[in-house]
Amino acid sequence: MERVEVSFPSGSDHCAAWLYRPDGAPKPRPLVIMGHGLGADREMGLDRYARRFVAAGMGVLVFDYRHFGASGGTPRQLLSIARQRDDWRAAIAFARTIRGFDRTRIALWGTSFGAGHVLTVAPEDSYLAAVVAQVPFTSGFAAGLRKGPISLTKVTAIALTDVLVGPLRRRPIGIRLGGRKRAAALMSAADVPAGFGRLAEESERYQPKVAARAAFSVLFDAPGKRAKKLHMPVLYTVADNDSVAPVPPTLRAAERTKHAVVKRYPAGHFDVYFDDVFEQVVRDQTDFLVSVLRP
Numbered sequence: 002m003e004r005v006e007v008s009f010p011s012g013s014d015h016c017a018a019w020l021y022r023p024d025g026a027p028k029p030r031p032l033v034i035m036g037h038g039l040g041a042d043r044e045m046g047l048d049r050y051a052r053r054f055v056a057a058g059m060g061v062l063v064f065d066y067r068h069f070g071a072s073g074g075t076p077r078q079l080l081s082i083a084r085q086r087d088d089w090r091a092a093i094a095f096a097r098t099i100r101g102f103d104r105t106r107i108a109l110w111g112t113s114f115g116a117g118h119v120l121t122v123a124p125e126d127s128y129l130a131a132v133v134a135q136v137p138f139t140s141g142f143a144a145g146l147r148k149g150p151i152s153l154t155k156v157t158a159i160a161l162t163d164v165l166v167g168p169l170r171r172r173p174i175g176i177r178l179g180g181r182k183r184a185a186a187l188m189s190a191a192d193v194p195a196g197f198g199r200l201a202e203e204s205e206r207y208q209p210k211v212a213a214r215a216a217f218s219v220l221f222d223a224p225g226k227r228a229k230k231l232h233m234p235v236l237y238t239v240a241d242n243d244s245v246a247p248v249p250p251t252l253r254a255a256e257r258t259k260h261a262v263v264k265r266y267p268a269g270h271f272d273v274y275f276d277d278v279f280e281q282v283v284r285d286q287t288d289f290l291v292s293v294l295r296p
Contacts, residue, residue, distance in 0.1 A: 002055050009064075009095035011088045014073035018064035018092070019043060021055045022101070023296075031106035031130070031294035032060040032099070034092050038113025038138070039187060039219075040080060040178040040211045042070030044204035046274040050110070053283045058296030060102050064092050070206050076172055078208050080215035082118075082222055089122045093129070106130045106294045110286075113246060113270070114138045117224035120254070124230035131293040132231065133286055135238040136270050139225030140250035147247050148189050155185035160216035167214060175210030187216060190244035196271025225254035234260040236289045238273065238282055245270040262289060 003022045008015045023030060033054050035047055043063045051061040066085045067074035074084075089109070097104040108131035111119035116137030123132050138144065145153055156176065163174035179197040180186030188197060201207045228235075237255045239248055255261045264285050272278040 002052065007062075008072075009091055011067055011091035012084065014067050016064045016067060016073075016088050016091065017043075017071035018062055019048075019051070020099070021051050021061040021063075023055045023058050023060060028101050029103035029106075030058065030060045030101060031108065031290075031296050032062060032096050032102040033108045033110050033133075033290060033294075034089075034096055035061060035063040035110045036066065036085075036089060036092070036112075036115040036118065038111075038115045040069070040078070040208075041113075041200065042204055042206055044070070044206060045200040046203060047112075049274070049279065050283055050286070053287055054290060057287050057291050059290060059294060060099075062092060062096055062099075064088065070204075076212070078175065078211045079173065080211040080219075082215075082218050086118050086122050089118050090125075093122075093126060104128065108132065108290055108294060110135070112136060112273075117222065120224040120231070120235075121227050123233065123235075124227055127232065129233055131233050131290060132235040133238065133289065134235060135282070135286075136240050136243055136246050136273055137224070137237065137251055137254075138246045139223070139228075139254045140247065141220045141222040143247040143250045144245065145220050147244070149183060151183040152185065152189040155183075156187065156213075156216050159185055160213045163213035164217070167212070173212030173214065176213035176216065177210055179209070187211070187219065188245050192244055192269050192271065196269060200271065200274060225250050225257075228254035229257040229259075231258050231260075234262065234289075234293050236286060237261060237263045238286065239263060239265045240268045240270055240273060241265055242268060243270045
């Protein structure tokens, strides 16, 4: 297996990416495009998944969103839903220019907030072969209610301050990505500090805050409503004890998906990246991708 550093244009900046090429696989190969969740970067657990997919004969492209990780974009840590989805579209366009890969056998793999992105972007492209939505963000309103009134009020106050004051000071006001229940953080639950913190330890580029103004767009985003427009096979990886991305909206989205496969695990939102739960999840995802893409 070979992993090389590549980049592709998105808007006026660029996205940094890893391209994995499997050894000895016949050409043209299928390709899986992977993107992370809220405020994260490619160094946070994605390499483990990518290597398993490559071992099964698939190529993989793992990228950072603009304003995060090794990608361009200023100000840093600006979380824009529209820009991140444009980054997915740019990644798909770039993937179709890479020699040795089959442009008709491209799958999208998104996790958490990134899974919401792929559920939104995939219906636009009739040539995509498959989607994997891992612990997907499907309803900002449901996620906000899950936070509870104390955390939601704190986040709203900071976000409003960023909207009003941030432009005057010419740099955003930050808000923490993760915190305990009732914390002033975009993700606030008992298992967030340990779970998200374990992922953050894997990245040298991770920053714990993002521009607080993003909270409003996150709250009113609802990727699950696009599910009925998905025309390709979709694997929903669901953690039954998910404290960040509520399960009921995800199951409703899966019911509206024409070709849905649902895999449920007695685990939390961050457990899917580690240890025995990871082993079970990545095995099921590999089986799904192999069956659809036929490497």
